Amino acid sequence: METTSGRCGWAGSEPIYVAYHDTEWGVPERDSRALWEKLVLDGFQAGLSWITILKKRDNFRAAFAGFNPDVIATWGEQEVMRLLADPGIVRHRGKIEATIGNARAWQKIEAEQGFDRYLWDFVGGAPIQNRWATLAEVPAATPLSAALSKDLKKRGFRFCGPTIVYAFMQAVGMVNDHLTCCPCHDRVRRLGTHV
Template identity: 65%
Template structure:
């Protein structure tokens, strides 16, 4: 794609992420949880840093299998802290273990994907921004989702992180109107 959004620059990994993943509606609960965890790990860092470490994260975190991660003990957390391929932040790793337990509760109660998508009415919000300066860092929807996640016990999920998560998972279409992906992702889509 030639006229992609400018935020991804020219790094081939970043361009591929923009062209193939970012903004594509994700309705699978485990995949949504993985992206929420990775956005939490991004706090204070750039997304390209996380993207470059994503394979190592997947390997260390049992392919983001919440049933496995929910059982991690102190020794397993210490093992993860020794992995130079991931972001070694104790608080974020502990939050991931707790988040896995919370995920399992929500998944059983109402479905994690259904719960998250309810904050946008079950379908992507179609924005029509022509410049990056028009894109908000947080919205009423991301603030509401952030508050609900925190109320449940999740960490590293402030409104700005949650908005980035919503953009990445296609809950909002924030591709610039001049980007070919904007039109591709503007077709109607709802929770399956």
Template identity: 60%
Template structure:
């Protein structure tokens, strides 16, 4: 179904996918499409996108705080050392998506992340080099024009897979690229489109 940007009661025109859900609208306005350059934050988002496979993003988003608690704030150094006891505990945590393949995948991906961090070029540089370090700005007028994957997301997917990352298919990777601002897929009439077209907005890094 073709859907164009919508004018909300607050006077702002937004992409249609958040609907009127205040929680989802806040995510759209403050996070989605904002260029993210922090290594750990990028790992977290890629893992959450992997857990989303077969589910809706809003389901994962509502569980994000639970995921952060369960997965040690997505610190790859800790996740890479998870053992069978920890996996068992995660499988019994009702606050997250209890899927053993995805949990095991996050552990393997953490090890791959550490390898990139230790041997270079760093996870952020590795990803952003695919788009020359800046967002690829699209000019979509409706959701019908927005692709589920692209040749570039296929390329990144293959590269991540070859390095040992799991649950990084082309569609998951493209959703990740959209969310982290590697591509700006806010509709052209959305008020966020212009501000997400470059480094005008920087991501809010989580306080340590």
């Protein structure tokens, strides 16, 4: 579905989703903590729609200490129980426990080379510039997202399969998957050349 504005059809017409599409999605993100937050939220999305997570994002940030992985890495069962009782987030024990484990895995990668550099090395340090004309052309996963998913899992991450990882790569601008008819495509492409 394409829109008359040319905007990627998945953005629909709901203001929060349109704003996310127009200002965040596909913009290259280089901050290690922000990248980790997005990967965690994409993991929470598994089995749900992104709009559900987007509407709860502020609640997630409050419940998860601003997505500070150094804080979350110290958490245990008491915090898991607190989060399971929080109606403002997705209350899924496996995803909550994975977030704590993912914080510890993030710490190791961050100390070794920086989580941002680790991720961006998978795309040679610059966004892959795709040129999709329709949503039907956009893949759900790629060999590259499968390779990154496999490596993240090897390093202790969970809820990061190839489809989740590709959605993450799209969102943080590792790939530019705005449709060529979308006004954001060229703007995001230009942002990707200033690395």
